[in-house]
Amino acid sequence: MMVLNPLKKGLTRIRMYRQKDVFGKYKTLHQQQWLAPEEYEQYVHAKMSALLKHACKHVPFYRDNIGVNELIHHNVIDWPRFMQIPLLTKEIIREHYGQLISEDIQERKWFEETSGGSTGEPIRFIQDEDTMSWMLSLKLLYDQWTGRVPGDRQIRLWGSMRDLLIGKETMRTYVGRWMRNERWINAYRMDKERVKMAVHSINEYKPKQILAYVESIYELAQYIEHHQVSIHHPHSIMTTAGVLFPHMRQTIEDVFQTKVYNRYGSREVGDIACECEQHKGLHVSGLTHYVEVLREDGTPAAPHEVGEIVVTPLCNFSMPLIRYRIGDLGVWSDESCTCGRPFKLLKEVTGRICDTFINANGTKIQGTYFSQLFFYQDWVKQYQIIQETVERVKVFVVLKHPEVGLSGYEAEIQMIDDQFKAVLGEGCDITYEHVEAISPQASGKYRYLISHVMA
Ligand SMILES: [Zn+2]
Known part of the structure; x- marks a missing residue:
């Protein structure tokens, strides 16, 4: 094991680098996260501008409705005009699926995905290898904020039946997880047996980080607290897929004697935001996502004001989703983070719109x-x-x-x-x-x- 670990880490990095350039993109993000505010704004502007130009030229849904000259004058985005672009809903994606696909799709290594569909019908959408490698590299960046580098041991308490591939795991899946030093635990409905198994697995594997569905790790923490079970203290815990209420964070941190990092995202747009080591809120990765928080009348919400989260992923050129209504409510913070990263801060994601x-x-x-x-x-x-x-x-x-x-x-x-x-x-x-x-x-x-x- 002593020899295997450094070897596995090395091989994992080489594999990522060669296959999808994930590691290369990770290095870019790693550097760009320290850009000075002005350079950062320029970078975001350049990325958005490239996406808008592409959409207005090659994506029928946008080309038929918006002229590129309306949006960009002398290489500068007309932001008030941008904010007039009608919001993209799941219904529109369903209805205009074909028109939202870029005409040069065949030149991209694309694939179709479906989103969870927590309300109503799931939606289909298209991504490509480039989008995917940006999303994966962003996950690595967030992981690094929690102190985990590629190859460090991770346990996943995972709830999505589809990701868990129950009964469909191939040898390749197992080898891949083993290589990356990941161990997956099925946390879809944590019954007593699963909770016990999870405790055993954490104590035996001693992960550096636990990545977990909010509800699953909270349930586990409550069990450990109630039964006074001894548990390994990971370096960090990252929560995802649900609202992390303050009482949940408190219990999880008390039980595992570590810090919780909350991450926010969705299948169709990737991980939009995550907490850094200062825990002042969730940093929106402006390098990959442009996020707006809007009032009901469509104007931008002020800090501390709850509004609808609207997101434009900057790295999906196969099916650009511009001003996409993800279905969540959030609040901007007016604080700037002491970590020095230029990313804006979401104070919190308060829940889904359908929870209102x-x-x-x-x-x-x-x-x-x-x-x-x-x-x-x-x-x-x-x-x-x-x-x-x-x-x-x-x-x-x-x-x-x-x-x-x-x-x-x-x-x-x-x-x-x-x-x-x-x-x-x-x-x-x-x-x-x-x-x-x-x-x-x-x-x-x-x-x-x-x-x-x-x-
Ligand atoms: Zn920060």
């Missing part, structure tokens, strides 16, 4: 309002709140002590009920049901809130 509830008067209430009512209820193991109509809400609860039943928590439920009615109105009918388990979606993500009214 609406009352009979048409007022929108952010899902976090309801989530926080359940955070510190130590009798609740898991919950899901579904708004069926503006006046009907169903709450499903998994109890820590099922034998007690909901009738044992009348006072607590009354308190929650009052808080619900304070925003949804006295006339709102709220029912509570005790269930044995709440299943995650096929993507492995849990949904605490579902609004059929907003969807």
Whole structure:
């Protein structure tokens, strides 16, 4: 093992470098992350400008609607005009799929992907090897922020059934993971057996970093805390695929005696943002993604103001997604990070748009309002709140002590009920049901809130 590790690290790097130029791009990102603000702005401008020119010349959907001269004058982007480009929705991608594909697609090593589809139908989209290698190199950059370099041991607590390739793992998959010093644990619904297995695996493998679905590592941390199990302390934990609420971060950090780095992204656009070692918020990698946070009227949200996250990935020329509505809400920070990187900071990603509830008067209430009512209820193991109509809400609860039943928590439920009615109105009918388990979606993500009214 002593000899194998440096060897594996070396081979992994050579393989990455040769196959997809991932390592080369990683080196570029690694250097560019320290650009001075002015140089950084120029770099972002150049990348966006190249994408817009390409889209207006080679992608029918854009070429038919926008002239390149409208957007770029004397090599300078007209940002107010850029902000008039209609937002790209999942529905538009479905409807205009063919027109969104670049005409020079055959010259690119392209492939089709589908996104998880946490709400409704999944969407199909196209990426290519160049996009992919930028996305992978960005993952390496974020990893490096957490102290992990390629080849350092990593355990993945992964929830996506598709990524896990359950039953379809080939020898190549295993060898690839072994070479990269990755061990994958199926964390799709963490039952007792899986939790025990994960603890054993972490203690035995002693990873430098754990990369995990938020919900999975939180569940694991709660188990370890409750059962007083001894656990290896990794150098860092990176969470992804879900909202990391402050109480979750606290528990995970306390249990594993390490820092949590939150990462934000999606399958169709890659990893947009991640925390650096200063943990001031999530740095948006402007080298690869252009992010806007917008009010409902389409104007930019001010720092501390919740708005819709709209993203333009700068590295996908096969199917440019310009001003794509990813479906999440976020908040800009007005702080600048002490790390010195020029990237903007998202204070937080507060949840999905479909998590927003609406009352009979048409007022929108952010899902976090309801989530926080359940955070510190130590009798609740898991919950899901579904708004069926503006006046009907169903709450499903998994109890820590099922034998007690909901009738044992009348006072607590009354308190929650009052808080619900304070925003949804006295006339709102709220029912509570005790269930044995709440299943995650096929993507492995849990949904605490579902609004059929907003969807
Ligand atoms: Zn920073």
